[in-house]
Amino acid sequence: MSAPLLSARGVTKRFGERIACRDVSFELWPGEVLGIVGESGSGKTTLLNCLAGRLTPDGGTVTYESAAAGTVDVHGLSEARRRLLARTEWGFVNQDAREGLRMGVSAGANIGERLMAIGARHYGTIRQTSCDWLARVEIDLDRLDDRPTTYSGGMRQRLQIARNLVSEPRLVFMDEPTGGLDVSVQARLLDLLRGLVDRFHLSAVLVTHDLGVARLLTHRLMVMQGGKVVEDGLTDQVLDDPQHAYTQMLVASILPV
Template sequence: MSTPLMEARGLQLRFGRVAALDDVAIDIHPGEVVAIVGESGSGKTTLLRVLSGLMRPDAGAVTYRGEDVLAMPEAARRRLMRTEWGFVHQNPRDGLRLGVTAGGNIGERLMAVGARHYGNIRAEATEWLKRVEIDPARMDDIPGKFSGGMQQRLQIARVLVTRPKLVFMDEPTGGLDVSVQARLLDLIRALVADLGLAVLIVTHDIAAARLLAHRILVMRQGQVVEEGLTDRVLDDPQHAYTQLLVSSVLAA
């Protein structure tokens, strides 16, 4: 297997008496989609925030392409997030500039990596609106005029336009209608495959994890209780908690 793009070992983080992360380790390889699943409060979103540099652990190590993420200056981490990383928030309003047009939201990300030619930026924004199934005629509309599903697709376009190597996704289909969720998952799967992205996705949706992920980590009370290839974990769960998660989905 290829050298991991990102590695983390021994991650510890406590909030008072609660262990949000308890000796967590994870590898993410180029082009791989890894899903983190678990109930609310399991530590999955905390892990995502630590790995993406938004939160510091009490102990442990995170490396990206051999570099110590936790030792990086804040400016270097911000530069990574603009270029080689991307973050798709559960609420698209957290990932969009609401006072900026749809095309401007995409164009800003391109300008952050050095694009300056207005015509080229607008052409690229047009192409990406098409890719995420938004009518390019809406380019000059602000995100507030879009539905929740359209806002999420616009956020994805904004993040992926610079073709990052690693994308963090926090419950990207949360809060959307079931039919909108299904379309969005199909779109994410197609874009990830087309661009060869590495993705770390947090979700409580076992069906979404099965559709998108090559590997899966199951978290409970700050610990990874089971991990492995997605089909293996979901079809033949070994840990009692994973068995409970899978059986609750089948019973639903």
């Protein structure tokens, strides 16, 4: 493909006096997984929300190459079009699965919601698709009718991923998808995500403060500090040959195992 899937130009977001994210520009190409790393408060989640149309930037533009509608200005779209985009061509995986799931309905209904939202009206087909996705995220099929309240943290996160991927999005935004999980649970989730990204040729923007997660899942990294991108490049370049003082500090802070 000859055009970037997502382009940010000069994206800036202020909260009062504080500039949460300052003049960020980049292009995400089809099949790429871009990691945004930096410590808490560096503006990475704010940037992610600006990219996904959840926050309106004070300056700059975000354009997306839509399969259905061609090149679109994410923040110039009507809310209706943007929400349609968000539930068809995009996915958004929250750190807290409770924010991304409907905790009051079964896992099957959680997965099926996107299908029903875009007009699926055959119960049997929806249920079968839910089953397929439950299997793909390695959850036992006998948990199909259980509510996520009865799920463990790792299972909830996998369910949230299935709920997002069921519409076969082209671009997935992920905000600390492995945050708050035990290390062994994290490893399984990372592995699963890696496989799904490969299998469905997903493009993704992933926010994490965990450089190990970034190493395993992303092709490229942007390092943010104080709202600015201080360094970017291939993931192994940034982690093996960090240039900026802040990145060097981050890399040096990883505990050896």
